[in-house]
Amino acid sequence: MMDTKNLLEQLLWGGGYLLLAPLAGGLLAGFDRILTARMQSRKGPPVLQPFYDVFKLLEKRGTVVNGFQNFYMICFLIFVMLTGVLFFSGGDLLLTIFALTVAGVFLVLGAYSTNSPYSTIGAERELLQMMAYEPMLLIVAIGMYLVTCSFQVRDIITFSAPIVYSLPAVFIGFIFILTIKFRKSPFDLSSSHHGHQEIVKGISTEFSGPTLALFEIAHWYENILLLGFVYLFFAAFGPVVAVVSSIVAYIIEIFIDNAYARLTWRFTVRASWTVAATFGVVNILVIALLK
Amino acid sequence: MAHLTISKIITRSAVSKYATRLYPFVKREPYKNTRGHIANEINLCIFCSLCQKKCPTHAITVKKPDKIWEIDRMKCIQCGACVDACPKKCLSMDQQYSAPSPVKSIESFHQEASTL
Amino acid sequence: MSFLKKSPWILHYDGSSCNGCDIEVLACLTPLYDIERFGIINTGNPKHADVFLITGSVNEQNIPIIKRLYEQMPDPKVVVAVGICATSGGIFQECYNVKGGIDKVIPVDVYVPGCAARPEAIIDGVVQGLGVLEKKYAALKNKPSKTAA
Amino acid sequence: MGTRTIIPFGPQHPVLPEPIHLDLVLEDEKVVDALPSIGYVHRGLERLAEVKDYNELVYVAERICGICSFIHGQGYCQGVETLLNVEVPPRAKYLRTIWAELSRIHSHLLWLGLFADSFGFESLFMHCWRVREKIVDIIEETAGGRVIFGSCKVGGVRRDISNDTLKRIRGELAAIESQYNELKPTFLKDASVNRRTVGVGMLSREQAIALGAVGPTLRGSGVAQDMRKLGYAAYKELQWEPVVETAGDCYARTVVRVREVTMSFDIIRQAIEKIPAGPIAVKITGNPTGEFFSRLEQPRGEVVYYLKGNNTKNLERFRIRTPTFANSPPLVIMLKGCELPDVPVIVLTIDPCISCTER
């Protein structure tokens, strides 16, 4: 049943996401950089630094390696935005995950299209990472379906009991793959905002100027979307607790980033599948059996 | 094998004051020994050119007839050889480092005739 | 008003230095000096960089690399020569294999003296470089026809 | 996949501040061969002996490299002193020992930081350098420069450290050491660090000896060789033993350096206890004649100076063999068959220093 009020609400949420997510995502990134600096006993940049960076990049003249690259990056951004709109307007969770995967594929294509050895390796690793986190994302969706009997975000978000109670292990598994999605140590294989590693900046090596800015903005959209997933786990506690929980999850990710060395991709894939298999599957089986 | 061995340090750092020295807003007193730049008490100079000869980077030019002592800050490596060589002890090592600059220029010290 | 000043990303290259100036450049990134305060990031990727920090007296083998890195950097960009080796060749100026100064290879915008250049001096130098960057950006905007193609 | 790719590593690369160039032949992400090419820092400074006299050459020697600046100056001076038959006053010997060990601590902390960075542990890098800055402050206070000491000269040292200052420094060092001790467990025990270092980049004792490894690379493979045992400066009057580990992997080489820092703190403490009063330099007359091989232990291993004098102000020949040069053949062996992400980790464990290798 879908009346006009509902539709309006959905449009509002979707539009709100489009407008506010980059703001929130950028602020979050600024907060991330300050907290990281403080953990390293440094003062760190201003909160608005990520915005300065992006505006600066937009001012630069990009040396585009080829036209396809820009095209793929724009597709990546559009698909990430689309994914977010789908999610925040209360759409289908499976579809969201699917759209996110498509976005990821565009990013990989963008990196492949440059023919630089670093970005090729970065792209290969990005693919491996997708292989690593995809199963867990699906398990999250399935788990939520088992609990709420719906794949629709608007149903999940209004579900009466906190989902985290039913899916604690799935939540831990999700936090685990968040380190991959946020591109944080120990799993920041394909790209790293710290830029100190064997493949220079990996997947973003050949992007420069405005193209790199698009990459950053897409990343902000993506981060807010991912925190939206965290929100779902705590939705029933009310918006305040849920938002705070999402932020706490983000802080935990920053802490982990600073407490671990980067690990190799072999280990990443193995570890994330093990986590998905043990935590995720066991949790789901328990739910299914109790039903 | 242990996990999160660094957690104590990073948590403590996150909640306590950073180690950053807020240069250029806060400047630290230089140490007494710090080798910054060469200063010349030009009125004592006898233009003997010993410093010019000893300087390993040819940063110093002494123009005896004009009573001019020149130093190229962009060549000086603060080794102090000139200070050690100077017979009149008019050269000294100041603690302040020389400032960056968009152009290379030579700093001249001119001895006033009247002071002799 | 441009945002270049608030987010200068640097690329550091060792053009045959003695390491002295390089460790001071690195020291600028570490807690005591923390140049990320000014939004500065050491990118290691010429395509992302605005400021090119070069140390060392530049030997023959480095010339093509420095030129290539310089060309890979998108406009506007500035070059900061760090240390006496980079400004004039320093103690190595008489060596047969060195050029003796970055400005013999690519145009230099700011010279930072010191052997080794102190982190404070490097910070001052980069800040001066930002002023130049700003001017170059303005110049670039005023005649877009030339570089737009 | 399964194809061979050649990926260039360097010369401009952020992991190491120095330019070396490696062509890595990869199969998937496995390194099947590593072809080093060098020459990016060669300045030809040994030829400067022809234009600088033996007293001036110490300024050049100190700038062979900025990381162990002091030890290069020291090695050069010891060589010339031997050619001139000069005995350095005891206080100068102790001061040289103190500066050399300060330089070792700062160099090892610098290395530990860069090493952490090579496996993406940024906060560990930052904390190592935070502690290192305190050592650098002591160096600046006593020697006048953060990087280039400028305190050695032929015949002794150029400046004294007063006994009061030495006592105060002893107290400061104790505080620095306790901060350093907090960092140790992360290198030695952290699970994520160990995963990147244990069993990576193996070099057996036999290989290490046959290929002529030196320094921590050699001692990490179970050979107890440390040039400080030759007894130059004040080392023969102090109590210490070379640090040896047997595993021969990146982890063992890390442990060697971690333990050497502790040992250096101890050596400085002993030197401050025992330092005699007296002059800090002797007057130098005459010109160097004859040949001499001066051997010292740098943070990275044994360095050899060959000096040949012909009774003129200028040395006839001035040659240096550096630790990184000696450690390069072992490095190529360690790299073969490793994974791409392990390359920076392995390259760093020999603590490569190109500056003095190419001069």
Ligand code: SF4
């Ligand atoms: S300090 Fe050294 S380099 Fe500078 S002017 Fe004096 S002798 Fe020359």
Ligand code: SF4
């Ligand atoms: S050595 Fe001293 S007195 Fe002689 S020219 Fe130089 S500054 Fe003047």
Ligand code: SF4
């Ligand atoms: S200026 Fe001095 S410290 Fe810097 S690279 Fe040159 S010799 Fe080394």
Ligand code: SF4
């Ligand atoms: S391998 Fe190391 S030294 Fe060589 S270019 Fe890369 S980072 Fe620099």
Ligand code: SF4
């Ligand atoms: S040191 Fe030898 S190998 Fe290296 S650049 Fe010079 S001549 Fe070539």
Ligand code: SF4
């Ligand atoms: S081999 Fe050494 S001494 Fe001979 S020319 Fe080359 S740098 Fe100079």
Ligand code: SF4
């Ligand atoms: S072994 Fe040493 S001296 Fe002989 S050619 Fe090689 S670098 Fe030169």
Ligand code: SF4
């Ligand atoms: S070993 Fe390294 S740190 Fe030491 S002098 Fe040589 S290049 Fe410098």
